[in-house]
Amino acid sequence: LARSKNDFAAIRKECEQLRLKYNAGLKDEEIAYRDQPDTQEVSALRKWANGSPDIKAERNKRLLVYAILLIIPAINLSSMTQSRLRQRVAEIGVRRSFGSTRGNIMWQVLAENLVLTCIAGLVGLLFCVLFALAFGSTLFSASTLMLLNEAPTVDVMMLMHTSTFGYALLFCLILNLLSAGIPAWKASRVSITDALSNQ
Incomplete structure (x- = not known):
């Protein structure tokens, strides 16, 4: 197993040496690895053995999907945040009249959304x-499609991974900044007189 990316070259070199050694004992045939062994990413994307996947194109597709998944909810949440801030325009005006700066107002709105996130x-x-504790065994019950004779034992830590939760939370925080940033900026730019007149 590779401990880091620096080990990939040594592993491939060793595999190639073993391949050549094995082929030396063959007469009319030859074994070819076709750019393998693969990393996990390449292995997951490889559809057939004789063709390597276009990793750059696949990454670009994933980035596009992630961008869409961020932008569309951000637009919806931004309009909801904007609507909520319209109801608090008078409060913002009072805060501004008592000395709050635009930066303070913007930070307060972002901090509120951050706490909620x-x-x-x-x-x-x-x-x-x-859910994993209650329905884990049901989700992974015995199935002929999965070639299982009995349901596997499901542990919570098998379903919950720290990095997965971290990435999901980071995704939500970025979404929070995208959805609350523009409304917060607009709310901080409302003049004190306009804000108080909407009371």
Whole structure:
């Protein structure tokens, strides 16, 4: 197993030496690895043995999907945040009249959404753990399609990975910044007189 990316070259070299050694004992045939052994990413994307996948194109597709998954909810959440801030225009005006700067107003709106995102993330994690404990064996029950004779033992840590939760939370935080940033910036730019007149 590779401990880091630096080990890939040594592993491939060793595999090639073993391949040549094996082929030396063959008469009319030859074994070819076709650019293998693969990394996990390449192995997951490889559809057939005689053709290597276009990793750059596949990564670009994933980035496009991630961008769409970020932008579309951000637009929806941004309009909801904007609507909520319209109801608090008078409060923003009062804060501004008592000396709050535009930066303070913007930071307060972002901080509120950040706290809500963290709370929602923890609640989501709790529900995931409870769901895994309650229905884990049902999700992975014995199935002829999976060639299993009996249901495997499912542990919560098999379903919950720290890095996966971290990436999901980071995704939510970026989404929070995208959805709350523009409304917060607009709310901080409302003049004090306009804000108080909407009371």
